[in-house]
Amino acid sequence: MNNIKLKNICKAYGKTVVVKDLSLEVQQGERLILLGPSGCGKTTTLRMIAGLEAITSGELEINGRVVNAMPPGERNIAMVFQSYALFPHLTVWENVVFGLKIQKLSSEEIKKRAAEAMGMLNLVGYEQHRPNELSGGQKQRVALCRALVKQSPYFLLDEPLSNLDAQLRQQARTELVKIHEIFKPTMVYVTHDQTEAMTVAHKIAVLNKGCLQQVGTPNEIYNNPANTFVAGFIGTPPMNLLKAHLLYDKIFVGNECLVLPTEYRAIIGERTTVVLGIRPERCLLEHSPMVKARISFIENLGNQRIARWQLKTGEEIYVSTADHKYALELAKGFSFEWANVCFFDTKSGENLNVKGSVIKDENCC
């Protein structure tokens, strides 16, 4: 079982704690994405797994063995760096076979592995080029190729696509997933790009300020965020978060009094205030809306339009619609289905649905 297990991992530089009590498990062949804003400790976590950063406390297990003290070279891990870290004095071929030569593999084996990987990544013909003669996308592929030829069961990637332009990034991540499907290594992938996370991951771990916020499939994370941070971080535009007041079975959203069905009242318990979370695309535009509001701004993205609404309370929300014929200017407000709403605790920001799980994740596999 080539799994990676983090048990209560902490990392501190002096008194600054960067990663707090992180416990995670990556199964063999799984693609785990560490997602979070910059400075959340995701790269530090990856570097601890690689052995490039010492672990302050906690245990790191690779394949069932505690490897806290094992030097990076002995962990048999392949890693792709954000900067690609190609050696400028070596050709593409020499870069790719660098590690294999140090491991003293036979020259036939080296040739076989490198040729195979370079063929797979469309690098044939570039063997004698130096890194400075390559485009960003090619450099990225060389870096990936160098990691591939190692044929390691563990694959660590540190924001591998962040230096590519948007179009190339999409192409590269599709390639990356394809390659992973062929070799099926245990993969940990760091990114701050949620689209990348949603498309590549089997499982996403969202981090903020060194603390793990939620681990789950992309669908779980998207539809049932564990707290307001995850809700506000995932999705463009992110989940709308609205303050609401409760009185018996009435709930006040944007100064509108709505009737709250009893099953949801049970989740909220005795609370008198709560935060409502609604995805922009789950808001319905109707002529007789539940919540009245006026549009302050419309963005047309081609495939959809995003409208910014101002509620009577002054709060702003985003509503997106793919219906091009709909006259947004005439809309008077929006409605929603209670089943599509997440309830968060006002103080802790925790999702009240998660434990009770009234909302079913329809798309979850």
Added chain:
Amino acid sequence: MKINKLKSLWHLPLLLALAVQFWPLIFMVSTSFKDMNQIFQASLNPLPMPATMVNYETVLNNFPFFTFLYNTFFIAILVTGLKLITSLLAAFAFVYYDFKYKEVVFNSMLLTFFIPFTVLIMPNYLLMSKLGLLNTPWGVILPQLVDGMGIFLMRQTMRGIPKALLEVAVLESASPLQVLYKVVLHLVRPSVIAVGIFFFINAWNEYFWPLLVLRDKAMYTLPLALQMFISAEGGSEWGIAMAVAMLTCLPPLILYFVSQRFILNTFMQSGVKG
């Protein structure tokens, strides 16, 4: 770029300074091609009329010039090579390893800059004497093998290498020496060459320390041999002395011109990050 006329007036003192700098060199070159009569003419004519090769012939035929040349080369090359090795190894350790009191150790090493050479003469001399290395090339070489300046310069360059490049090698289970040899050395090559030239010229021109250590004339280096012709030994044969001076200057000059092209080349190659 256009040069402002008024501003170009500032070039005058510079030109003057240049002339002062070059004056002795011009006389060295011209005197080496003059015979005795011309040398002692009162005029400051820098052109030898007629030019003669007599001085050079005398140096090459009557003196063990090539022995001196060999001695100097032997010492200068060994000092340069070994000093580069110690500088590279020490600088690499300061960059690659994290150890307690690293900064303290490094800073105290920098302090050695402030110890004047003359202070070290006595202890070094005694040490060489106890080791029985007086009057041998090794006595000249040994005390020069470690240099704070070299370590400092190499460390500064190595700090500019992106850490990820070293980490790639570490993840491939490269040993520290492999990291140094296969990665770092290639990336700092221009600096190694520049520092190497600097070391070589210093070692080549070294006068005082060899003067103390070497007694036997067969051991002399060129700067030492030079004074033989000026002092009573050669009877102040200015023409011959200048010819020797010319020949002493040539090797570092040639080395500099040859490697200058190489330095420029490597700088251009390393102009791109990985």
